Structure formats: structure tokens, C-alpha cells
Amino acid sequence: DAKTTQPNSMESNEEEPVHLPCNHSTISGTDYIHWYRQLPSQGPEYVIHGLTSNVNNRMASLAIAEDRKSSTLILHRATLRDAAVYYCILSVSQGAQKLVFGQGTRLTINP
Amino acid sequence: DTGVSQDPRHKITKRGQNVTFRCDPISEHNRLYWYRQTLGQGPEFLTYFQNEAQLEKSRLLSDRFSAERPKGSFSTLEIQRTEQGDSAMYLCASTLVKGPNYGYTFGSGTRLTVV
Numbered sequence: 001d002a003k004t005t006q007p008n009s010m011e012s013n014e015e016e017p018v019h020l021p022c023n024h025s026t027i028s029g030t031d032y033i034h035w036y037r038q039l040p041s042q043g044p045e046y047v048i049h050g051l052t053s054n055v056n057n058r059m060a061s062l063a064i065a066e067d068r069k070s071s072t073l074i075l076h077r078a079t080l081r082d083a084a085v086y087y088c089i090l091s092v093s094q095g096a097q098k099l100v101f102g103q104g105t106r107l108t109i110n111p
Numbered sequence: 112d113t114g115v116s117q118d119p120r121h122k123i124t125k126r127g128q129n130v131t132f133r134c135d136p137i138s139e140h141n142r143l144y145w146y147r148q149t150l151g152q153g154p155e156f157l158t159y160f161q162n163e164a165q166l167e168k169s170r171l172l173s174d175r176f177s178a179e180r181p182k183g184s185f186s187t188l189e190i191q192r193t194e195q196g197d198s199a200m201y202l203c204a205s206t207l208v209k210g211p212n213y214g215y216t217f218g219s220g221t222r223l224t225v226v
Contacts, residue, residue, distance in 0.1 A: 103153060
């Protein structure tokens with residue numbers, strides 16, 4: 001399974017944008033980029049996923065580099081409820097398509 | 112649609128006892144996964160079902176572990192002769208496979224403590 005690299009932790013302020021980076025230099029052409037987040041004592045929550053083009057939804061935006069070796073999850077206006085561990089995961093497009101979680105980025109939001 | 116439900120939320124058991132967890136996926140979802148998460152780590156894949164068929168098992172799933180998904184609906188995960196190393200959060204996720212890739216919905220998990 002292709003691996004991703006994320007910073008262990010990041011900190012931001014409430015109501016400001018947050019850019020969470022992820023490196024995936026060994027990504028293959030059919031790997032999708034997924035982001036999940038996990039709040040304490042809860043299961044992971046799907047945030048967004050994409051293949052090549054940038055993606056937007058009500059929670060966040062996903063910016064994918066042209067060579068697909070990196071991506072950035074953008075929270076446009078952070079709230080205290082966005083404090084969580086954010087996981088960047090590569091998912092193949094066939095077979096089990098299981099998610100291989102790394103350590104993720106622990107995001108702290110300051111009031 | 113109330114999401115993925117897991118029962119119980121917490122389980123404390125004595126070493127050597129058997130335990131069973133239940134997962135109710137979103138009703139129309141045809142694929143169901145089990146993961147295990149220990150403190151400070153990301154979730155690790157255990158096994159998955161496509162409808163009622165169990166298609167892959169991780170090496171983490173020792174002979175003491177068994178999972179079923181009768182009739183392709185709810186799923187159970189049983190651990191026999193529990194050990195202290197089995198203490199973890201057990202997570203269930205489901206999805207509807209209808210394209211090349213898709214998001215997963217996770218339950219809140221069952222936290223197992225073996226004493």
C-alpha cells in the first residue's frame with residue numbers, strides 16, 4: 001500500500017483557514033486520495049476524496065498537485081469543532097479498497 | 112438512516128472470556144469492514160465483507176477472531192479466549208460500492224478492555 005506523510009501536529013486559530021498538507025510521492029495512477037478526521041472517542045468521519053481534480057464539499061476543499069505527489073486539505077473557516085486528528089489515505093480503485101491509516105495530523109484550534 | 116451502529120459501546124471482560132460485538136451498517140450498503148484501533152494509533156484493517164461473503168482477512172485476525180455477516184446485513188465480530196493485548200477500540204465501517212471509489216461511514220466503535 002502506498003504511504004502518505006503528514007505533519008504530526010498543527011495549530012490554527014478559530015475562524016481562520018487551515019491548510020493540512022499530505023505528501024504521497026509513491027502514489028499510483030489509480031489511487032484515490034481520501035481524507036478522514038477523528039474526534040476523541042469517535043470513529044473516523046469521511047471528509048472528502050478525489051483523484052486528479054480539486055474537489056469541494058460542504059466540509060472542506062481538496063487541492064491536488066498536478067503531479068499528484070501531494071495534496072492539501074483546506075478548511076475554509078476553522079471552528080473549535082474542527083479540532084481532530086486528520087488522516088490522509090490513499091485508496092486503490094479495485095479489490096478490498098481498505099483504508100490504511102497512518103498517524104495523521106492532530107489539529108488544534110485556538111479560540 | 113441513522114448511520115452505522117455498533118453495540119456495545121464499551122465492554123470490560125476478564126482474560127480468557129469470549130466477547131461478541133455487533134455492527135449494523137447503513138441498510139443499503141453492500142460492503143462492511145472491521146478495523147481495530149489502539150491508543151495513539153490509526154485504525155488497522157481486520158477484515159471485510161462484500162454482502163455476506165468475507166473476502167479478505169488481515170494477519171492481525173488470529174484464529175481466536177471470527178467475523179460473520181449473515182444475509183449481508185449486520186455483522187458480528189467474536190473474540191475467543193480474550194487476552195490483554197486485545198484491548199482496543201473495534202470499529203466497523205460500511206459503504207455502497209457503485210463506482211471506482213467512494214467514502215466510508217464509520218460507527219462510533221466498541222471499546223474493549225480486557226482485565
